Amino acid sequence: MSSLDVLLGQGRTAEVYAWGEGLILKLYRTGFPKEWVDHEFRVARAVRETGVDAPDVRERVHVEGREGIVYERVEGSTLLGALQIGWSPERIGEVQAELHVKMQGKTLRGVQGLDAAKQEASPLPSMRVRLQDEISRAESLSEDVRSRVLDVLASLPDEQALLHGDFHPENILLTQTRGPVVIDWTTATIGHPLADVARSSLLLTLAALPPGLEGNPVIEAMRQTIHDAYLAHYHELTHTSPADLLPWKIVSAAARLSEKLPQVEHDRVRAFLETNLIYNL
Structure with a gap:
């Protein structure tokens, strides 16, 4: 079961957590506009559809009262x-x-x-x-x-x-x-x-x-x-x-x-x- 136990990184707008096998959760900070997160999700899907080598986007989520996006975890x-x-x-x-x-x-x-x-x-x-x-x-x-x-x-x-x-x-x-x-x-x-x-x-x-x-x-x-x-x-x-x-x-x-x-x-x-x-x- 995925949880917010492993923090991988953070920035001004969001935190990034390990999220199950081979995935990460980009979880935006409280109060960040929902529309901005929706925009990022649409952009990530559109970029992947071009065939460019970018992280796969899996789902748009709501976790512990905050907005987030689940991505493929890319190591390198x-x-x-x-x-x-x-x-x-x-x-x-x-x-x-x-x-x-x-x-x-x-x-x-x-x-x-x-x-x-x-x-x-x-x-x-x-x-x-x-x-x-x-x-x-x-x-x-x-x-x-x-x-x-x-x-x-x-x-x-x-x-x-x-x-x-x-x-x-x-x-x-x-x-x-x-x-x-x-x-x-x-x-x-x-x-x-x-x-x-x-x-x-x-x-x-x-x-x-x-x-x-x-x-x-x-x-x-x-x-x-x-x-x-x-x-x-x-x-x-x-x-x-x-x-x-x-x-x-x-x-x-x-x-x-x-x-x-x-x-x-x-x-x-x-x-x-x-x-x-x-x-x-």
Whole structure:
């Protein structure tokens, strides 16, 4: 019988428990909106239906007055943890790029070819709509910068690729039996592939490091190497270029400013945006 005896991990919004043979329970904290949990469940099912290698989602549950989702339990170290078994930062970046390209080749059942108006019926939201909303809500943007960024977004093409929304080495597990498995799909959307690459690029280069690691020259150099290898290999595989990616990085940076970022990360993202917005016009 399953119980809440074995806590595997926890975060701001939920706790994760062992839940029977080969399963885990993601149990949201009391008061977390039921609609958000329902959304995650729908997203997880839709992602699995594409054929991408992600944890299987089993059922939506209500346990001890709290909302939860039962997932397949996936065992493995993160892609970043592969450093401990001798992988180079370059190899980690290249594997991330290969997985990203493979993932973006997937389409949701019934979604391929949808126009923007019909995307509202998709189980996943539109990345373009999400970016528009986040840019509009970013309080630290001046109205002039906001307007210019929205103009950049309006000029960019749209597609219906599967996008993760938080694709970095810590969200990739290396398993012994099935290879890499991508986890944490709560921010998944559909849209242009480069929108997802832009967010990954910003996360790899501008995100604040954990306390004690910020400013460490070895760590900073390592993540820059992972980033550079990731982008170079991605561009090689997709025949795209840094110039193609830059407008997407600009709109992604503006959208990031709607989030509750650590001050050091907020300042980095804002500086990137202001510098590159000038040269993009």
